[in-house]
Amino acid sequence: MEHVTRRETTPVRIGAVAIGGTHPIAVQSMTTTPTEDVAATMAQVLRLAAAGCEIVRVAVPHPKAVRALPALVAECPMPLVADIHFRADCALGAIEAGAAKIRINPGNMEPDAFLRVLDAAGARGIAVRIGVNSGSVPMDLIEAFGGPTPDALVEAAARYVAVAERRGFTSIVLSLKSSDTLCNLRAYRRAADRFPYPLHIGVTEAGDADYGRIKSAAGLGGLLLDGIGDTIRISLVGDPVKEIEAAYDLLKATGRRILTPEIVACPTCARRGIDVEAIVAEVKAALKDLRAPLRIAICGCVVNGPGEAREADLGIAGGGGEGVLFRRGKTLMKVPESKLVETLVAEARKLAQE
Numbered sequence: 001m002e003h004v005t006r007r008e009t010t011p012v013r014i015g016a017v018a019i020g021g022t023h024p025i026a027v028q029s030m031t032t033t034p035t036e037d038v039a040a041t042m043a044q045v046l047r048l049a050a051a052g053c054e055i056v057r058v059a060v061p062h063p064k065a066v067r068a069l070p071a072l073v074a075e076c077p078m079p080l081v082a083d084i085h086f087r088a089d090c091a092l093g094a095i096e097a098g099a100a101k102i103r104i105n106p107g108n109m110e111p112d113a114f115l116r117v118l119d120a121a122g123a124r125g126i127a128v129r130i131g132v133n134s135g136s137v138p139m140d141l142i143e144a145f146g147g148p149t150p151d152a153l154v155e156a157a158a159r160y161v162a163v164a165e166r167r168g169f170t171s172i173v174l175s176l177k178s179s180d181t182l183c184n185l186r187a188y189r190r191a192a193d194r195f196p197y198p199l200h201i202g203v204t205e206a207g208d209a210d211y212g213r214i215k216s217a218a219g220l221g222g223l224l225l226d227g228i229g230d231t232i233r234i235s236l237v238g239d240p241v242k243e244i245e246a247a248y249d250l251l252k253a254t255g256r257r258i259l260t261p262e263i264v265a266c267p268t269c270a271r272r273g274i275d276v277e278a279i280v281a282e283v284k285a286a287l288k289d290l291r292a293p294l295r296i297a298i299c300g301c302v303v304n305g306p307g308e309a310r311e312a313d314l315g316i317a318g319g320g321g322e323g324v325l326f327r328r329g330k331t332l333m334k335v336p337e338s339k340l341v342e343t344l345v346a347e348a349r350k351l352a353q354e
């Protein structure tokens with residue numbers, strides 16, 4: 001099996017979570033409730049935490065949201081990031097309130113306000129995510145590059161990074177987002193070649209839970225397979241909890257972070273000898289709680305089945321109402337279809353223990 005070579009970045013600490021370097025890619029999301037509604041926001045934060053979210057971002061658009069931050073920071077079970085646009089006073093208030101990181105887009109801020117935010121973050125020892133967005137690239141770069149191209153995004157990032165470095169601030173995380181997947185991909189690839197700082201990857205305005213997953217996979221899959229990315233958010237409209245599952249699925253599919261079994265299956269065809277769809281659904285449900293990076297292959301017949309199944313940790317090749325069970329390339333046993341799920345689940349749990 002091929003393995004991804006991770007691009008090296010300088011580790012940065014976001015509260016209790018370290019990102020970059022050899023640290024696992026951290027999964028992020030963002031709340032959708034009004035931040036000043038502490039009860040509703042905290043309820044969403046706790047649901048995100050239960051789903052596996054590791055860093056959460058809240059929008060801080062006005063002083064009312066700033067005033068809610070101390071209570072949120074105190075109860076939040078993971079690092080809380082303040083998302084700021086335009087208002088340096090909100091950024092400074094969020095830093096004072098104990099946010100673990102500030103996310104700003106310097107393109108939306110006066111230059112001296114950016115410096116004040118950097119100084120305050122530096123004094124508190126917290127990181128700043130410099131977020132460049134295709135919608136707010138400085139006009140001179142738009143003109144120089146003929147639009148918000150990947151190079152324009154990277155040059156904008158370079159400009160802000162240079163300001164921060166001159167100020168002695170290097171606790172930097174970078175993001176360069178576009179809703180154009182190719183622009184997004186190229187901007188991040190160029191940024192990975194140019195900057196030592198951790199990259200937060202995402203596709204902005206991806207869409208609803210169905211299309212947004214596909215669009216994010218298109219925009220981020222290549223990056224992850226190139227070893228690029230230190231934190232990730234799959235931006236989906238709707239309940240943010242869906243973003244967490246989507247992020248872990250993408251990390252699993254690209255082999256970048258596998259926490260739970262990967263269950264793959266053939267698409268089935270007229271040769272199918274067992275009910276693959278039902279078996280996949282039952283095995284998935286039965287192993288929902290299992291935290292082990294196993295690869296399980298369920299194939300409908302003996303044409304491609306044994307080959308695929310042998311390459312997995314556990315595999316089934318079906319045929320004639322029964323299935324052959326393989327374990328890491330070796331044939332274990334023949335099992336009637338009615339016993340396939342329970343046998344496979346038991347073997348998966350045994351393998352996870354070992």
Ligand code: SF4
Nearest residue numbers: 266268269272300301
């Ligand atoms: S493994 Fe067999 S049943 Fe599944 S798609 Fe291939 S040929 Fe069809």
